[in-house]
Amino acid sequence: MSEYGIGTKCVQAGYSPKTGEPRVLPIIQSTTFKYETSEAMGKLFDLQEAGYFYTRLANPTSDSVAAKLTALEGGTAGMLLSSGQAANFFSVFNIASAGDHVVSSAAIYGGTYNLFAVTMKRMGIDFTFVDPDCSEEELNASFRPNTKAVFGETIANPALKVLDIEKFAKAAHAHGVPLIIDNTFATPVNCRPFEWGCDIVTHSTTKYLDGHATSVGGAIIDSGNFDWMAHKDKFPGLTTPDESYHGIVYAEQFGQGGAYINKCVAQLMRDFGSTPAPMNAFLLNLGMETLHVRVPRHCENAQKAAEFLSQHEKVAWVQYCGLPGDKYYELGKKYLPNGSCGVLSFGVKGGRPAAEIFMKNLKLAAIVTHVADARTCILHPASSTHRQMSDAELAAAGVPSDLMRLSCGIEDPQDIIEDLRQALEKI
Ligand SMILES: *Cc1c(COP(=O)(O)O)cnc(C)c1O
Numbered sequence: 415m416s417e418y419g420i421g422t423k424c425v426q427a428g429y430s431p432k433t434g435e436p437r438v439l440p441i442i443q444s445t446t447f448k449y450e451t452s453e454a455m456g457k458l459f460d461l462q463e464a465g466y467f468y469t470r471l472a473n474p475t476s477d478s479v480a481a482k483l484t485a486l487e488g489g490t491a492g493m494l495l496s497s498g499q500a501a502n503f504f505s506v507f508n509i510a511s512a513g514d515h516v517v518s519s520a521a522i523y524g525g526t527y528n529l530f531a532v533t534m535k536r537m538g539i540d541f542t543f544v545d546p547d548c549s550e551e552e553l554n555a556s557f558r559p560n561t562k563a564v565f566g567e568t569i570a571n572p573a574l575k576v577l578d579i580e581k582f583a584k585a586a587h588a589h590g591v592p593l594i595i596d597n598t599f600a601t602p603v604n605c606r607p608f609e610w611g612c613d614i615v616t617h618s619t620t621k622y623l624d625g626h627a628t629s630v631g632g633a634i635i636d637s638g639n640f641d642w643m644a645h646k647d648k649f650p651g652l653t654t655p656d657e658s659y660h661g662i663v664y665a666e667q668f669g670q671g672g673a674y675i676n677k678c679v680a681q682l683m684r685d686f687g688s689t690p691a692p693m694n695a696f697l698l699n700l701g702m703e704t705l706h707v708r709v710p711r712h713c714e715n716a717q718k719a720a721e722f723l724s725q726h727e728k729v730a731w732v733q734y735c736g737l738p739g740d741k742y743y744e745l746g747k748k749y750l751p752n753g754s755c756g757v758l759s760f761g762v763k764g765g766r767p768a769a770e771i772f773m774k775n776l777k778l779a780a781i782v783t784h785v786a787d788a789r790t791c792i793l794h795p796a797s798s799t800h801r802q803m804s805d806a807e808l809a810a811a812g813v814p815s816d817l818m819r820l821s822c823g824i825e826d827p828q829d830i831i832e833d834l835r836q837a838l839e840k841i
Pocket residue numbers: 497498499500502523525526567571596598599617618619620621630631632
C-alpha cells in the first residue's frame with residue numbers, strides 16, 4: 415500500500431479480504447492450526463514454508479495488525495508482542511548477548527531504563543547511557559568494540575526531549591551497528607524514524623496506537639536497511655547457522671528485509687512467549703483505524719493547554735516542544751513538523767504542596783499512571799509514583815517535586831483548559 419497516504423493506510427493496510435471473506439479483520443481465537451500431513455507441518459517447523467501452526471509463534475490476526483504498522487512506518491517486516499517492555503527487550507536481545515554493549519539515550523521511559531540498567535545488565539549486557547543532547551564527539555566516545563546497537567526515543571517519556579535522530583543514526587552507522595528507536599509518543603503519523611536513518615522501530619502500542627487504554631501491547635518493525643552481512647562478525651546470530659533451526663542462516667534465508675524479524679519470532683518468541691492475544695490485536699487494529707484522526711486532535715489540545723498554562727501567573731514553567739522558546743522547539747520543527755504528541759509537563763509555583771492542591775481539585779483530568787489515550791489524564795510523580803523520594807532526590811532524577819505530566823485527550827479543548835483554570839485558582 416506504499417502509494418496510499420498515511421490515513422488510508424491507518425484504515426485499510428494489513429488486511430485485504432478476498433471474495434466472500436469477512437470485511438472486518440477476523441479474530442482468529444485459535445491456539446493451533448490443522449494440517450493434512452505431518453510433512454506439510456514439518457516444512458513450517460523447518461522455516462522452509464510460511465504458515466501458522468501455534469499462536470505462541472504467529473497468529474493471522476496479529477500478523478495483519480503487524481503488517482498495518484509495518485506499512486505505516488515504511489518497514490519491510492514487523493511483529494506484535496504482548497507489551498512495549500517485551501518489544502524493547504526483544505529488539506536489543508535479538509542482536510546483543512552476554513559480553514556485548516549497547517549505547518542508549520539516558521532520556522528514556524523508566525521501565526526501559528530499568529530493563530536495560532538492571533535486568534539486562536544481569537544477563538551480561540552492558541549499557542552506556544548518554545545525554546541525548548551530547549555532542550557528536552561525546553556520542554562517538556561512548557562506543558566500544560563490542561557495541562551492538564544504539565537506542566533512543568523519538569520523544570522521551572516523560573522528559574519530552576526530542577531525539578536528534580540523524581545525529582544518532584550517523585554515529586551508529588559509523589560504528590557498524592543499527593539505531594533502534596522507540597517511536598511510541600510520536601506515532602508514525604507524526605514521525606517515521608526510518609526516513610531519518612533509523613533501522614529498527616519499537617512501540618508500546620498500549621499508548622496512542624491502541625488509543626483507548628484497552629490493551630497492553632508492543633511492536634517491532636524493521637526498515638530492512640541495515641546490512642547484517644556487511645558486519646558479519648558483529649552479528650553472528652543473523653549471519654551464521656542457527657543450530658536450533660537445522661542450521662539456517664537468517665540473513666540468507668530471509669534476506670536483509672526479513673532476517674531480523676524472522677529470527678526474533680523464530681528464537682525469542684518461541685523461547686520467551688511474549689505473545690499478544692488475538693483479541694488484543696483486534697482491539698489495537700480498531701484503534702489504529704482512527705490514529706490519523708486522533709493524533710492531530712491530541713496535539714491541538716496539548717498545544718492549546720501548553721499556551722494557556724505558559725501564560726498563567728500560578729504556573730512556574732511548561733515543557734512542550736510546540737512552544738516557541740522550548741529547548742526542543744527547533745528539533746521538533748525538523749522531526750515533528752505536524753505536531754509532537756498530546757503529553758506536556760509543567761510545574762506550579764509553590765512546589766509540592768501547591769501541586770497537591772491543584773491535583774485534588776481537577777474534575778475532568780483523571781489521576782492515572784497511564785498516558786496517551788482518548789481521555790485527559792494527569793500524574794504528579796512526587797505525590798504518587800515517586801512519593802518516597804525527597805525534593806532533592808527528585809530534582810537529581812530530573813523529576814522536580816512540582817512536575818505534573820498532563821496527557822491531553824481528544825475532548826473539547828475549552829473543557830480541558832477550564833478544568834486546569836479552576837484547579838489553578840484553588841492554589
Ligand atoms: C509505556 C511505554 C513503554 C512500555 O510499554 P508497556 O506497553 O507498558 O509495556 C515503553 N516505551 C515507552 C516510550 C512507553 O511510553
